[in-house]
Amino acid sequence: MKAIRRQTLGYLLSVLVLLVLWQLLSWLLEATLDPRRARVLPGPLEAFLVFPRHWREIGNHFLGTGARLVAALLLSLVTAVPLGLWVGHERRVRELLSPLIYTAYPIPKVVFWPILFVLLGIGSEVSKVAFAVLVVFFQLLVSARDAAANVPKDYVLSALAAGLSRPKVYWHVVLPAALPAIFTSLRISLGLGIFAIYLAETAVQLGRSPYAGLGFYINSSFKAFSFESVFAGIVAIGILGLGLYVLIEIAERWLCRWKYL
Amino acid sequence: MIEVEDLHLAYPQAGGMENPVLAGVSLRVERGASLAILGPSGCGKSSFLYVLAGLIRPTSGRVEIDGHPVEKPRPEVALILQETGLLPWKTVWQNATLGLKLQGVADVKRIKRALRDLGLEGFERRYPAQLSGGEKKRVSLARALAQDATVLLMDEPLAALDALTKEQTQNLILKLWHKHGFTLVLVTHDIEEAVFLGQRIVIFSGRPARVVGTIPNPEMGDPAYRQSQTFFDRVREVRSFFQVPTP
Numbered sequence: 403m404k405a406i407r408r409q410t411l412g413y414l415l416s417v418l419v420l421l422v423l424w425q426l427l428s429w430l431l432e433a434t435l436d437p438r439r440a441r442v443l444p445g446p447l448e449a450f451l452v453f454p455r456h457w458r459e460i461g462n463h464f465l466g467t468g469a470r471l472v473a474a475l476l477l478s479l480v481t482a483v484p485l486g487l488w489v490g491h492e493r494r495v496r497e498l499l500s501p502l503i504y505t506a507y508p509i510p511k512v513v514f515w516p517i518l519f520v521l522l523g524i525g526s527e528v529s530k531v532a533f534a535v536l537v538v539f540f541q542l543l544v545s546a547r548d549a550a551a552n553v554p555k556d557y558v559l560s561a562l563a564a565g566l567s568r569p570k571v572y573w574h575v576v577l578p579a580a581l582p583a584i585f586t587s588l589r590i591s592l593g594l595g596i597f598a599i600y601l602a603e604t605a606v607q608l609g610r611s612p613y614a615g616l617g618f619y620i621n622s623s624f625k626a627f628s629f630e631s632v633f634a635g636i637v638a639i640g641i642l643g644l645g646l647y648v649l650i651e652i653a654e655r656w657l658c659r660w661k662y663l
Numbered sequence: 664m665i666e667v668e669d670l671h672l673a674y675p676q677a678g679g680m681e682n683p684v685l686a687g688v689s690l691r692v693e694r695g696a697s698l699a700i701l702g703p704s705g706c707g708k709s710s711f712l713y714v715l716a717g718l719i720r721p722t723s724g725r726v727e728i729d730g731h732p733v734e735k736p737r738p739e740v741a742l743i744l745q746e747t748g749l750l751p752w753k754t755v756w757q758n759a760t761l762g763l764k765l766q767g768v769a770d771v772k773r774i775k776r777a778l779r780d781l782g783l784e785g786f787e788r789r790y791p792a793q794l795s796g797g798e799k800k801r802v803s804l805a806r807a808l809a810q811d812a813t814v815l816l817m818d819e820p821l822a823a824l825d826a827l828t829k830e831q832t833q834n835l836i837l838k839l840w841h842k843h844g845f846t847l848v849l850v851t852h853d854i855e856e857a858v859f860l861g862q863r864i865v866i867f868s869g870r871p872a873r874v875v876g877t878i879p880n881p882e883m884g885d886p887a888y889r890q891s892q893t894f895f896d897r898v899r900e901v902r903s904f905f906q907v908p909t910p
Contacts, residue, residue, distance in 0.1 A: 556744045563716045563742035564762030564806070574761070578752040660752045660790045 421446050442629050449633035464638050466613030470599050474534035475591060482539045483584060486546025491576050496551060507544055511537045519605065530602035537598040538591040545587035549580035582661060585654040589647065596643055665692040665715065665846060670724035672710055683871035684710050690865060690874060697840060697847035699861025701854065701901065707872035708850045712816050715848065716742040728814060740814045741807035745822050748803050749791045756787040759805045777808035797828040804839060814846045821856065833859055834886045858897045859889060866904050876904050
């Protein structure tokens, strides 16, 4: 309980520090640049004042981005983790497939964006989520593979000796052993996923969906020179990221509670 | 009864080469007897135990337990490993019952009794990280008792314990062996431990390993044996096998 309170306090303090820095920087620009250029960085208060006026609009975009992000992360988890554990745990598969994974891993997935866009429909929801999955998938795959490859041999041997079947060894040994590394990777994936979804949402929009996403909202606010709205959008993305981060943390503390004794 | 005849084991290596580990090991352990296997590190004694546990298939030779060829892990054969045999993400209870199909109240009662006999009552919901080294060992033993094992294979089970806890746990193993009458095969590099727990001490040596000596040790069986002159003489006798002439 004490640890949780300390952590909450830590989060609140860091938010406060960020806001103060933001305000200071905004004042600095105001004092040194001409007013037209200083407008690009409004203070936190001006940005927050956008929320009461446009809460419904921002809220809908927030939901759109959040749903895409969660869908992409979940899809990546259920595909990359089993595959990574299998490749990592089975020696022959590991030797066969690891080179392929490590060749694909460093390729910047952004280069595939136009291809996905064309293949899956310009501006379609599927193409946006698929792009984020592509970005996050390899991150999770590599860490699941590495973690499974490093499970101490004794754990596996003692489970096999206790009569567990090979599929059960995955469930009782390989997955729990790899879980802390998977959670670390998921946190990194969260940042990557937000970046990918943002990028996808700034691309061409067909029609105007109220759920087009914060990427769309920020981008169109930029085009309208409405910098308060740009920063309101950034704050909303920050809240989304922090919220999911905290959820991941809670899930880890529950599923890996043996690590937090 | 464990019967091993002309056991050969080689691990495949990269480039189609083979790494021979065991070369023609033959031995038998009567039902309810105890055998200690001594040998230097990396001599293949752990691999021998894994063959008995059904975890690896030998290259050639015959391995039988109670008349059945060993082909895969079996519930009546329990294996206890050195340090990491317990799964850190499972509680004492989950570790003790790992791999068991609990059928009804009788099974649950049996496991509760095993935990109680080993002084682990009230520890069921703790995780291994919350236990001392000796307690962890007792959970491994409880698992063996819980599965009603007739054969207990131990791979340097006490190597990581401090001297006092080690002695206590050795006494405990001896007590359980008397009480439950399982067949005990202990792999160790600790000569005193081998003499304390083995009715017979078999010495593995060489690479690939073979049996280079067998020392009967019928006086064992009492915790007080540790203090006796016979014990010290036996330790000396075993040690002489490993004496390397100094140049």
